[in-house]
Amino acid sequence: MSLYLIILLISLAGPLALSFEKNLRLYRRWKYLIPAILITLLIFVVWDIIFTHLGYWFFNPIYNSGIYINKLPLEEYLFFIVIPYACAFSFYAIRFHFPNFKFSLLWTKILTLTISIFSVITALLHTNLTYTLVVFLVLPAVLLFSYYFARNVVQHYLAIYPILLIPFFIINGILTGTGIEQAVFDYNPEVILGIHIFSIPFEDMFYNFSLLLLPLALTHIFETKSK
Helix, strand or coil: CCHHHHHHHHHHHHHHHHCCCCCCCHHHHHHHHHHHHHHHHHHHHHHHHHHHHCCCEEECHHHCCCCEECCEEHHHHHHHHHHHHHHHHHHHHHHHHCCCCCCCHHHHHHHHHHHHHHHHHHHHHCCCCHHHHHHHHHHHHHHHHHHHHCHHHHHHHHHHHHHHHHHHHHHHHHHCCCCCCCCCEEECHHHCCCCEECCEECCHHHHHHHHHHHHHHHHHHHHHHHC
């Protein structure tokens, strides 16, 4: 079993088992959450395939199963299911146990506008760095979409995201080479800022922000329409 797959299975095991916990009962949201994750997967996998074909990032064959689809290892497709699901579990668990752990509507608006403006400016200042550019253009699109259609989710998400960064630094740290001889996947230095936190490119925190927020916003939209 590949290291990449082992990391994903460990990441999924706890959240999946606790999805049946009698109070949270996350499994009741599956009919909304799973389609939301699959839509997110489609968007990010297309991005992933394009960047892989362009040589913007690479996958180390030592650490994956060797099963490739469009130059992406099987584990990479699973990544876009497992990680959003595990983080959605954390999001709903925190929101369930601490319902008031959120920003006010005013501060949510201020932070949404501030983050969006910061992202656009960062993108415009680094049009020569493709990964940086795309990450900081996608983020405000996802954030403003979520704010407009799922404002309550954004209120909680902005407060909870710093907590979600804890497992992010552990998992992405390993995947990008922290504690192992070679990275599970690596980046072309010509398309990123070159600023790293441990082995993690600075841009990944903002990539992760969009990847985790979009399925939560879509889940809220699907739930609302259903009701």
